[in-house]
Amino acid sequence: MWYNIWLVCFAILQVGNAFGSLPYGNSTARPFTLRVTDGQIRDFKSLLTASKVGPEAWYTTQRDGQLGITREWLTGAKKAWVNFDWRKQERRINSFPNFKAMVGNEAVGATPIHFTALFSKRKDALPLLFLHGWPGSIFEFLPMLDILKNKYTPETFPYHVIVPSLPHFGLSGGPIDVELTLLSAAEMMNQLMLDLGFSKGYVVQGGDVGGALARLLSVLSPEVKAFHVNLLGPDSPEELLRMTNITQVEQEHIDRMNAFAANGSSYIFEHGQRPSTVGLVLSSNPLAMLAWIGEKLIEWPDRRYPLSLDTMLTLVTFYWYTDTLPRSLYPYRGIVASGNRNGLLSPVPTSKEKPFGHSVFPSEILVLPESCAKQTYPNLVYYKRNEKGGHFAALEQPELFLANIEEFLSIARPIIGL
Numbered sequence: 001m002w003y004n005i006w007l008v009c010f011a012i013l014q015v016g017n018a019f020g021s022l023p024y025g026n027s028t029a030r031p032f033t034l035r036v037t038d039g040q041i042r043d044f045k046s047l048l049t050a051s052k053v054g055p056e057a058w059y060t061t062q063r064d065g066q067l068g069i070t071r072e073w074l075t076g077a078k079k080a081w082v083n084f085d086w087r088k089q090e091r092r093i094n095s096f097p098n099f100k101a102m103v104g105n106e107a108v109g110a111t112p113i114h115f116t117a118l119f120s121k122r123k124d125a126l127p128l129l130f131l132h133g134w135p136g137s138i139f140e141f142l143p144m145l146d147i148l149k150n151k152y153t154p155e156t157f158p159y160h161v162i163v164p165s166l167p168h169f170g171l172s173g174g175p176i177d178v179e180l181t182l183l184s185a186a187e188m189m190n191q192l193m194l195d196l197g198f199s200k201g202y203v204v205q206g207g208d209v210g211g212a213l214a215r216l217l218s219v220l221s222p223e224v225k226a227f228h229v230n231l232l233g234p235d236s237p238e239e240l241l242r243m244t245n246i247t248q249v250e251q252e253h254i255d256r257m258n259a260f261a262a263n264g265s266s267y268i269f270e271h272g273q274r275p276s277t278v279g280l281v282l283s284s285n286p287l288a289m290l291a292w293i294g295e296k297l298i299e300w301p302d303r304r305y306p307l308s309l310d311t312m313l314t315l316v317t318f319y320w321y322t323d324t325l326p327r328s329l330y331p332y333r334g335i336v337a338s339g340n341r342n343g344l345l346s347p348v349p350t351s352k353e354k355p356f357g358h359s360v361f362p363s364e365i366l367v368l369p370e371s372c373a374k375q376t377y378p379n380l381v382y383y384k385r386n387e388k389g390g391h392f393a394a395l396e397q398p399e400l401f402l403a404n405i406e407e408f409l410s411i412a413r414p415i416i417g418l
């Protein structure tokens, strides 16, 4: 019946719009739908199909991962990738409310910033900003958004959740005529939140580059009332020396961190010292990009719960279609400029007053043991060591990740009174 069809259409529209109402009408944000062109997909497939997997050699056949990905893995991944259903992933992104807003400052000018969001209809909803890292993207947080969508309605949702593509990552733009710094990127994220009307305050969460941005924001933004990170390492040699009173589990984690510094951090220097070369090399061919990023997607999660090949291909395809690689290397310039040689000690200004939370996931590449973290950060109100998970915690263990965030908020919210 015509009215039934009408009702179904109406229901679909309702579902599409749920969580998609901007809390303040004056924002510059406009709804956005992702649509990669058929031509882009054709170009991708023909480049991928024509690309060659390098030869068998002693190095490309070592299976322990110590020398990088194997030829066997790359061959299998290429085969699966040729038949990859990008449109399915696109529909997944578009099943969430997406927006672009013009954000900028004097240093970098105005730039379109993309974000995925779930907005509440509640007046007392707490705004939460989630910041991904490299080689991450908004995809890392989609499983968590799914959980939240199923758990709440816009009327009961206690948060506004904002998940941007970082400046010069994914669907966000960035300056081309000046170098982007982490500081400017952090300012842009803050301006996005102000543009959305969250001038009363918000909480920021991040890992990897996003963790560094969250810590910077804790210092530079009066609107940031509390912050949580899932990557934290020592900032100074003194901090390393203070690593006393640590548990056996923490000592094993420190050993893994030292192994990462000794044998797994060379990419940091390539990114920081020759960003143009590596960016252009990896943009020339999808298979090259898959090898470079795939190594991290294999190495950095908790090996007991590896990412599926489909998830890895999704993350890399998104980098491919959004030309993220050569744009997204700016955070490493600062790490290398800070003079450290092993990827460990790159100090980030961090508030010692605002409520600070840290979740440790056992396969994370860096670690700061609890006693040490508490000495450095007297404002650390939440320190939680989890039993599973790694560098891509939100993607690997979304339930656990969200439970950690909600636990942190239950401690921080009464303190900040938001």
Ligand SMILES: *[C@@H]1O[C@H](CO)[C@@H](O)[C@H](O)[C@H]1NC(C)=O
Pocket: 024, 026, 027, 028, 194, 195, 196, 197, 198, 199
């Ligand atoms: C919109 O209004 C809110 C609340 O009055 C304000 O904080 C915010 O800065 C405004 N945003 C813009 C883009 O003018």
Ligand SMILES: *[C@@H]1O[C@H](CO)[C@@H](O)[C@H](O)[C@H]1NC(C)=O
Pocket: 245, 371
């Ligand atoms: C060492 O750790 C134990 C157990 O966590 C704790 O009770 C004690 O206060 C710590 N000592 C120092 C000096 O941090």
Ligand SMILES: *[C@@H]1O[C@H](CO)[C@@H](O)[C@H](O)[C@H]1NC(C)=O
Pocket: 066, 258, 259, 260, 262, 263
């Ligand atoms: C780094 O790799 C080398 C060669 O495989 C190995 O001998 C060494 O023990 C590793 N270093 C650390 C700290 O794991």
